[in-house]
Amino acid sequence: MSEIPGDLKFNKSHEWARVEDDGTVRVGISDHAQSQLGDLVYVELPEIGSSVEAGNAAAVLESVKAASDIYSPVSGEVVEVNELLSDKPETINADAFGEGWIFAVRPSDRSELDQLLDAKAYEELIEHDEQ
Template sequence: MNEIPGDLLFLKSHEWARNEGNGRVTVGISDHAQGLLGDLVYVELPNVGDDVKAGEAAAVVESVKAASDVYSPVTGKVVAVNNDLADKPETINEDAYGEGWIFVVEAEEPDQLKELLAPDDYAELLEDDDH
């Protein structure tokens, strides 16, 4: 398993959130999640300007095996999407925590980030899943 970056927070549903400061939160799926899904073939991105709610689906990633919703960790407005994923969804497989980011939310309530899992807690969740 790849190292889990220490600057990320996680949902139990395997999305990661990076607090960029200035109220913005970058969102992607964990390396563990992309590994479970397998080779990604399509990403349905939200639109810039879309309102998203914490814990609700904001995007979809599809692999040859399955489609999976991507949930927003915070409530707010989508201010950026990773359009490169339209042509190269496998970027998420290759670099889940970097170039494979999916969207950025301008958070209405940045305190919602406090409800997410720290990297160590997420690693523990994955260990529990493996047993």
């Protein structure tokens, strides 16, 4: 299992958020989550320009096993989606914290970021999960 990058914030539902230099927030799922889902075979991406709300489903990941909603950690407008995932959804399995990002949002309320777990709190959450 790969190390959890310290600059990420997390939903309890295992999505990560990274604030980029331009102020947008990039969203993906944790390495723990991809490992639990298993091999990913299809990603339903949000539309660029659509609005998402914190805690609401914004994308769908389909593994061989099941379909899972991806909840946006922040509200705002989708400004970018990871088109690579349309052909290579397994990128999430290979690099969940990097190349496997899913979409990016221009946040409408940056204070929502403060509601998220930091890397250390998230690590404790998944350790608790595994017991």
